[in-house]
Amino acid sequence: MNLEDLYRLLRSEHVQAQGIVDTLQEPLLVLDQAGCVLTANRGFYETFRVSRDDTVGRSLFSLGSGQWDIPELKRLVGEIIPRSTAVVGYEVKADFPTIGPRTMLVSARRLVHPDNNSTSILILFEDVTERRHSEAQKDILLAETRHRMKNLLGIIRSLANQTEVEGRSAQEFRDAFLGRLQTVTEAETLALAGRAEPDLAVLVEQSLKVAGPEQYRVVAGPAIRLSPRQVVPMSLILHELVTNAWKYGAFSKSGGLVHLSWRTSSRANPSCTSTGERKTAHPSLRQVAPGSAPG
Structure with missing residues (x-):
């Protein structure tokens, strides 16, 4: 194999690897040991609506308007190479210039290389804005449901105490109580309908x-x-x-x-x-x- 064949093979492998990376929808960056961007996939450019010129060659912590310039994140990323550690699901909330307020989960680890001596860092970003909003809405709904259940049980107790028993048979008491309870049930259904x-x-x-x-x-x-x-x-x-x-x-x-x-x-x-x-x-x-x- 001559030098030209070797170059062609390496170029083909590089194009194939870049194609695999660009297939991923999740935003992805590759950083050098100093934290500067070596490359980014299409998902990163499309998600954050930035160009290659705004990304490659710049430090992760200076991208956008400094949303990633977080001391704790810097420390965690800086420990990946010397300690062979990883960052998993580090949450960042920021108002990005091009896409507005977002909640991102950042995961980072050393890029695997055949010689096992890579100094590059792979960064993955996951947009969980909608998920966090949905979770917050569920929490609000659950708290409201608990509050309504507590109130409803109090109302039922009150109905039982206020339903007259004097001069009534057990059946008459039951019918009166169940009639009021049915009214409360229908009223609660109406209140929760929309x-x-x-x-x-x-x-x-x-x-x-x-x-x-x-x-x-x-x-x-x-x-x-x-x-x-x-x-x-x-x-x-x-x-x-x-x-x-x-x-x-x-x-x-x-x-x-x-x-x-x-x-x-x-x-x-x-x-x-x-x-x-x-x-x-x-x-x-x-x-x-x-x-x-x-x-």
């Missing part, structure tokens, strides 16, 4: 679904958006009104009719300034029994 605050009209229709459409008339009041913590109390109020109508009012009589409406009033909010006002909803249920005047 980000938008439910309208009072939705709760009204939900509370009246146990009756036929010919048994009630809803005179819609103003649109009132309820916060999640208002949904359960308002649902229980409507449940009690409808339950009373079934027991003692128009729903208990053939041909009876229930009119349900609501209005709002303003009252000073003690937690605000003297000019602050809060809208309060007042549901009103009017019953008309056959052969009687509206009451």
